[in-house]
Amino acid sequence: MTPIEDAxxxxxxxxxxxxxxxxxxxxxxxxxxRVFLADRDAGAVRLARELGAGEDWTGEQRADLAVVAVPPxxxxxxxxDLQKRDSARFYTDVASVKALPLAQxxxxxxxxxxxxxxxxxxxxxxSGPAAARADLFLGRPWAYxxxxxxxxxAVAAVERLISLCGGNAxxxxxxxxxxxxxxxxxxxxxTAAAVAAxxxxxxxxxxxxxxxxxxxxxxxAASDPALWTGILEGNALPVAEVLEALVxxxxxxxxxxxxxxxxxxxxxxxxxxxxxxxxxxxxxxxKHGGPARTYAVVQVLIGDRPGExxxxxxxxGETGVNIEDIRLEHATGLExxxxxxYVRPEAAEALTHGLRERGWQVPG
Amino acid sequence: MTPIEDAxxxxxxxxxxxxxxxxxxxxxxxxxxRVFLADRDAGAVRLARELGAGEDWTGEQRADLAVVAVPPxxxxxxxxDLQKRDSARFYTDVASVKALPLAQxxxxxxxxxxxxxxxxxxxxxxSGPAAARADLFLGRPWAYxxxxxxxxxAVAAVERLISLCGGNAxxxxxxxxxxxxxxxxxxxxxTAAAVAAxxxxxxxxxxxxxxxxxxxxxxxAASDPALWTGILEGNALPVAEVLEALVxxxxxxxxxxxxxxxxxxxxxxxxxxxxxxxxxxxxxxxKHGGPARTYAVVQVLIGDRPGExxxxxxxxGETGVNIEDIRLEHATGLExxxxxxYVRPEAAEALTHGLRERGWQVPG
Numbered sequence: 082m083t084p085i086e087d088a089x090x091x092x093x094x095x096x097x098x099x100x101x102x103x104x105x106x107x108x109x110x111x112x113x114x115r116v117f118l119a120d121r122d123a124g125a126v127r128l129a130r131e132l133g134a135g136e137d138w139t140g141e142q143r144a145d146l147a148v149v150a151v152p153p154x155x156x157x158x159x160x161x162d163l164q165k166r167d168s169a170r171f172y173t174d175v176a177s178v179k180a181l182p183l184a185q186x187x188x189x190x191x192x193x194x195x196x197x198x199x200x201x202x203x204x205x206x207x208s209g210p211a212a213a214r215a216d217l218f219l220g221r222p223w224a225y226x227x228x229x230x231x232x233x234x235a236v237a238a239v240e241r242l243i244s245l246c247g248g249n250a251x252x253x254x255x256x257x258x259x260x261x262x263x264x265x266x267x268x269x270x271x272t273a274a275a276v277a278a279x280x281x282x283x284x285x286x287x288x289x290x291x292x293x294x295x296x297x298x299x300x301x302a303a304s305d306p307a308l309w310t311g312i313l314e315g316n317a318l319p320v321a322e323v324l325e326a327l328v329x330x331x332x333x334x335x336x337x338x339x340x341x342x343x344x345x346x347x348x349x350x351x352x353x354x355x356x357x358x359x360x361x362x363x364x365x366x367x368k369h370g371g372p373a374r375t376y377a378v379v380q381v382l383i384g385d386r387p388g389e390x391x392x393x394x395x396x397x398g399e400t401g402v403n404i405e406d407i408r409l410e411h412a413t414g415l416e417x418x419x420x421x422x423y424v425r426p427e428a429a430e431a432l433t434h435g436l437r438e439r440g441w442q443v444p445g
Numbered sequence: 446m447t448p449i450e451d452a453x454x455x456x457x458x459x460x461x462x463x464x465x466x467x468x469x470x471x472x473x474x475x476x477x478x479r480v481f482l483a484d485r486d487a488g489a490v491r492l493a494r495e496l497g498a499g500e501d502w503t504g505e506q507r508a509d510l511a512v513v514a515v516p517p518x519x520x521x522x523x524x525x526d527l528q529k530r531d532s533a534r535f536y537t538d539v540a541s542v543k544a545l546p547l548a549q550x551x552x553x554x555x556x557x558x559x560x561x562x563x564x565x566x567x568x569x570x571x572s573g574p575a576a577a578r579a580d581l582f583l584g585r586p587w588a589y590x591x592x593x594x595x596x597x598x599a600v601a602a603v604e605r606l607i608s609l610c611g612g613n614a615x616x617x618x619x620x621x622x623x624x625x626x627x628x629x630x631x632x633x634x635x636t637a638a639a640v641a642a643x644x645x646x647x648x649x650x651x652x653x654x655x656x657x658x659x660x661x662x663x664x665x666a667a668s669d670p671a672l673w674t675g676i677l678e679g680n681a682l683p684v685a686e687v688l689e690a691l692v693x694x695x696x697x698x699x700x701x702x703x704x705x706x707x708x709x710x711x712x713x714x715x716x717x718x719x720x721x722x723x724x725x726x727x728x729x730x731x732k733h734g735g736p737a738r739t740y741a742v743v744q745v746l747i748g749d750r751p752g753e754x755x756x757x758x759x760x761x762g763e764t765g766v767n768i769e770d771i772r773l774e775h776a777t778g779l780e781x782x783x784x785x786x787y788v789r790p791e792a793a794e795a796l797t798h799g800l801r802e803r804g805w806q807v808p809g
Binding site for chain 1: 567568716771
């Protein structure tokens with residue numbers, strides 16, 4: 082067989098039909114991959130199936146790839162069970178930590194030649210199959226951590242899975258992955274929870290003054306505590322180190338503010354923290370918020386009147402381009418606004434030309 | 446004059462044409478209020494004027510209301526200058542802290558009968574007139590803090606300003622306001638900066654694994670450090686107290702994780718923090734993210750095909766309802782999606798009926 086064929090994925094068994102497992106299944110179904118679904122919760126499998134995620138797994142059918150989509154602490158044992166039954170040619174998982182499952186898998190004597198650990202960075206504050214989306218991984222990073230034992234075929238199969246789901250494959254060492262997600266995911270999650278915990282004890286007046294800022298800071302804190310306790314357990318030391326650095330900065334800021342309230346001490350340390358924060362946000366790839374980064378944005382000037390948007394989207398439809406998302410920005414007090422049409426990058430030029438032909442103002 | 450007339454605002458002078466000042470001016474212009482613009486930065490005034498925010502203030506014209514939109518530490522002096530020149534019948538400000546400007550105003554001998562301190566909770570991570578939006582305050586809280594000295598006419602004028610801008614007026618004592626915003630705005634801002642500061646020193650690999658979560662947590666940390674230093678200086682003690690509570694929670698979490706890495710101690714304390722976070726997010730009024738809460742959402746099932754959205758928005762346009770925003774949710778792998786149409790609440794029923802008449806599936 083050629084490597085190309087090796088990387089071919091005709092069938093996948095998804096073990097664990099939660100948010101991530103079901104979203105992977107939905108994405109694979111859109112690419113006409115045969116998907117078998119399994120979960121210790123029969124209700125979760127039924128719901129995933131009704132959402133079009135695939136068919137029930139009898140345990141008999143052998144798949145090209147098995148995706149272990151269970152909490153980190155259960156990955157290795159699940160992998161061992163699947164390998165014992167020879168359920169698939171290759172295996173991966175989607176746990177948010179990587180070093181622990183790999184170590185446990187080696188300890189349990191799993192076959193590490195057919196297993197490549199993975200982690201799509203695409204959670205939501207909602208969980209379960211009902212929150213699943215086929216486009217959850219579009220343009221989002223998807224880390225994978227091949228060991229030295231992993232066969233090239235197994236690596237190719239996981240890379241194929243990532244590409245079928247529209248993710249951005251990021252090959253990284255397991256230990257480096259865990260240090261990285263401690264900084265960009267796990268410690269921010271604990272911090273968001275700590276900010277949100279202040280709201281749990283805040284006055285109604287305080288909550289009534291909540292703006293968009295605190296909503297954004299605390300959004301992820303609505304996630305399932307049991308799931309996240311498992312994730313943090315699996316990455317304890319790297320997360321602890323980031324939290325300790327956070328505590329140092331916040332303690333220093335609190336001290337400066339107390340000193341100020343007392344004798345008017347300098348705020349230089351606080352300003353420095355805020356400035357480092359600005360630098361940090363500037364280093365995050367891609368735009369803040371908005372749809373997945375694989376979309377291109379075509380901005381069109383429109384009058385802020387009933388029917389105007391309809392005429393625009395009608396015109397866009399005539400160009401045959403599918404609009405993935407729309408944002409309206411009433412940028413000024415004038416009777417003029419800008420509509421941002423999000424489309425696949427390859428469609429942006431056709432849409433721009435098509436709209437200009439139809440007399441629409443498309444700047445740039 | 447009747448109280449109604451007293452509350453009438455035919456002209457407003459906005460001193461400080463930054464994000465908030467210019468947004469207020471744009472909102473007032475949409476309501477045909479005459480707006481005079483002033484800023485120590487002539488370029489900021491010019492840009493605001495070109496955006497349609499109003500006309501230059503010569504300093505001669507007397508307005509019904511003067512809005513002092515300068516950083517907190519300059520509010521009192523600016524108010525005194527305006528009152529000395531009898532620039533307006535009534536005065537307010539938009540600073541993010543309230544006790545300090547009020548104390549300084551009293552200290553400087555400002556006329557507290559014509560001044561009512563205010564604070565619209567509607568910032569953006571962008572600043573300056575170019576980022577201004579007439580709809581910035583739609584459905585957002587707008588705190589105002591009348592003192593005992595404030596005349597009913599002055600209070601009515603500020604309430605009128607808030608309603609003209611579409612804000613939700615929240616009457617609150619200045620000290621309580623400052624404690625509240627420390628919890629829902631100022632401490633979250635410092636915390637977001639501390640999380641973002643970790644990114645400033647993180648590896649490219651780590652940044653490459655950034656997902657939506659860390660983007661949301663750190664979005665506000667991109668704001669101007671000088672502006673925020675001034676805000677935090679003006680609310681030092683309440684912010685310090687919240688930061689200290691945050692530090693206690695994060696230190697405890699770090700200790701639990703270190704202990705776990707050592708001897709596998711219980712994670713109960715961490716789970717408890719996460720659970721308190723979930724409770725906290727649940728107490729924030731309104732939905733997370735999305736457009737201002739004054740909008741009603743009409744959800745419509747649509748096929749995920751080119752032209753389908755065009756037909757829907759066309760149909761919506763035929764109902765004569767103006768669509769404020771649109772969100773698309775490709776909830777499943779099926780060829781079916783849901784479009785969320787955001788409209789003024791009073792228009793939701795007409796839109797629902799109109800769409801159903803035209804054969805669209807509008808659930809609920």
